[in-house]
Amino acid sequence: MQTPPLTIAILAPPGVQMLDVSGPADVFAEANRQTRREHYRVVTVGTAPLAVAASSGMRFLPDRTVLEDIDRLDTLLVAGSPDLAEAATDLRVIDWMRRHAGVARRYGSICSGSLLFAQTGLLDGRRVTTHWKVADLLAQRHPTLQVEPDAFFMRDGPVCTAAGVTAGMDLAIALVEEDLGREVAMAVASELVMFYRRPGGQMQFSRHGEAAPAGRGALQELQRYVASHPGENHSVASMAGRMAMSERHFARIFRAEMNMTPAEFVETMRVEAARRMLETGGETPKRVATLCGYADANGLRRAFMRRVGITPAEYRKRHAHART
Numbered sequence: 001m002q003t004p005p006l007t008i009a010i011l012a013p014p015g016v017q018m019l020d021v022s023g024p025a026d027v028f029a030e031a032n033r034q035t036r037r038e039h040y041r042v043v044t045v046g047t048a049p050l051a052v053a054a055s056s057g058m059r060f061l062p063d064r065t066v067l068e069d070i071d072r073l074d075t076l077l078v079a080g081s082p083d084l085a086e087a088a089t090d091l092r093v094i095d096w097m098r099r100h101a102g103v104a105r106r107y108g109s110i111c112s113g114s115l116l117f118a119q120t121g122l123l124d125g126r127r128v129t130t131h132w133k134v135a136d137l138l139a140q141r142h143p144t145l146q147v148e149p150d151a152f153f154m155r156d157g158p159v160c161t162a163a164g165v166t167a168g169m170d171l172a173i174a175l176v177e178e179d180l181g182r183e184v185a186m187a188v189a190s191e192l193v194m195f196y197r198r199p200g201g202q203m204q205f206s207r208h209g210e211a212a213p214a215g216r217g218a219l220q221e222l223q224r225y226v227a228s229h230p231g232e233n234h235s236v237a238s239m240a241g242r243m244a245m246s247e248r249h250f251a252r253i254f255r256a257e258m259n260m261t262p263a264e265f266v267e268t269m270r271v272e273a274a275r276r277m278l279e280t281g282g283e284t285p286k287r288v289a290t291l292c293g294y295a296d297a298n299g300l301r302r303a304f305m306r307r308v309g310i311t312p313a314e315y316r317k318r319h320a321h322a323r324t
Contacts, residue, residue, distance in 0.1 A: 005041040006074035006179065009104075011097065012044055012062060013081050013116060018054040019165050020079035020110045027172035030188045031180060039180060043070060047093050055082050066096040075175065076104045080111025080164070085134060087116070094119050106175075108160035110168035118142045127156040131164035150309055169194060218243060219257060226266060230273035230292045234266045266293075271307045274300060278312055281320030285312035 008028055010021050021044060028040035046052045046062035053059050064070060078097065081087070098120040101107040109117040114130035115138055117123060127146040130138050135149035148154055153162040153171035162171035173196065177185035189196040222242055226234050239262055240250035254262050270292045277288045289300035289312075297312075304312050 002037075004072070005038045007041050007043060007070060007072055008075045008077065009043045009045050009064075009070050009073055009100065011047075011066075011076070011078045011093075011113075012052045012054075013047055013079065013084060013087070013093070013113070014053065015055050015081040015083040016052060016079045017081060017111055017165055018056050018058055020113065020168050021054075023166060023169040024077065024110065024172035026192065027169050027176060027188060030191055031176045031184060034184055034187045034191065035180065045070070047090060066093050070100060073100055073104045074106070075160075076100050076107040077160075077168075078109040078113035078117040079168075080109070080113040080115075080131065082112070084112045084115045085137060089119060098122065104158070106158045106160050108162075108171075110162045110171065111164045114138050114161055115141070118145065123159060123161075126159045127154055128159065128161040129154045129163050130161065133164070166194075219254065223265070223269075227269045227273070230270045231290070232293065234262075234293070236262050267303050268307065270294070270300075271303050274304065274312060275308070275315065275319075278316040279319050281316065285316065288312065 008024075010024065012021050025042045025044075028042050032038050032040055043064055044052075044060070044062040046065045049065050049067065051059040051061050076097070093116070097117060101120065101122050107117075107122065108128075109130070111131045112134050114123070114128060115134060118128075118138060118141070123142065124144045125146075127148055128138075129135075129148045129151040132149050135147050139145060139147040151163065152167040153160065153174060155174070160171060160175065162168045169192070173185050173189055173194070176188055186196050222239060225242070226239070232238075236247050236251055239254075240247045243250055245253070251262060254260075254265070258265060260268075274288050274292045277283050277291065278285070283291070285300065286297045289295075289297045292300060294300040294303070301311055304310070304315065308315060310318075
């Protein structure tokens with residue numbers, strides 16, 4: 001006797017990122033096609049009995065709303081929205097998520113959906129990931145969470161979380177492998193022209209180092225100078241001299257206002273400069289290392305692995321702009 005399909009519910013908050021919903025849904029649908037059997041039934045859930053307006057301006061009618069219950073739920077995923085960081089708490093939605101996660105085999109979030117789902121308390125004490133841009137905010141709001149900002153997706157017991165947007169498809173592939181095996185998961189990935197296991201981590205896509213300068217005015221000027229002259233000597237002594245401070249006082253002030261050491265800041269700026277150079281595809285990693293203040297390519301490679309999670313050569317291969 002054929003078992004009934006697994007019900008996958010995807011909660012779509014207002015302003016949802018459309019790919020957070022459609023990406024995983026397409027993965028599960030492709031798994032059905034590959035096996036010629038309905039293993040999965042995807043149900044979209046809205047927070048109100050209205051069409052859901054996505055962040056792109058597209059609209060769609062959800063299958064259900066949080067005013068209804070879903071029977072025999074297997075997996076609950078909460079999609080993200082660019083507006084979730086500032087969204088007010090809707091207790092009806094929190095209660096619906098809590099009740100349905102309580103009966104689901106597994107549950108979690110995609111992208112910034114973590115900010116909404118974490119309010120249920122069901123992620124407390126778990127290792128989770130989210131979009132790199134809101135990882136610090138998630139950790140600040142929910143200090144019991146072990147936030148892994150570089151992971152594309154995470155599993156911790158019944159909790160499954162994914163980083164930004166397309167990483168929701170990475171997570172869905174992993175769930176298909178868990179349910180139906182490696183061969184089916186690889187066939188789905190091949191059909192959808194995506195990685196079966198994406199190499200590296202999401203920090204290769206982040207732009208933390210391009211944030212606006214912070215702190216007092218003179219310190220901001222120093223930050224701009226370091227960012228625009230990555231190849232120069234930026235020792236504590238040289239930077240303290242530019243600020244007309246003693247090395248000890250400069251280091252203390254810098255850490256207090258920037259929440260990082262001067263050396264960490266310089267490495268961040270050099271790696272960001274190296275990323276931009278590698279993305280143009282015009283310079284070799286060895287030449288980039290010299291331009292960014294490293295004695296040799298190995299120095300850049302070590303810093304790149306710490307900050308980005310892959311080597312400069314691999315980053316250049318994946319992210320260099322097409323040249324004509």
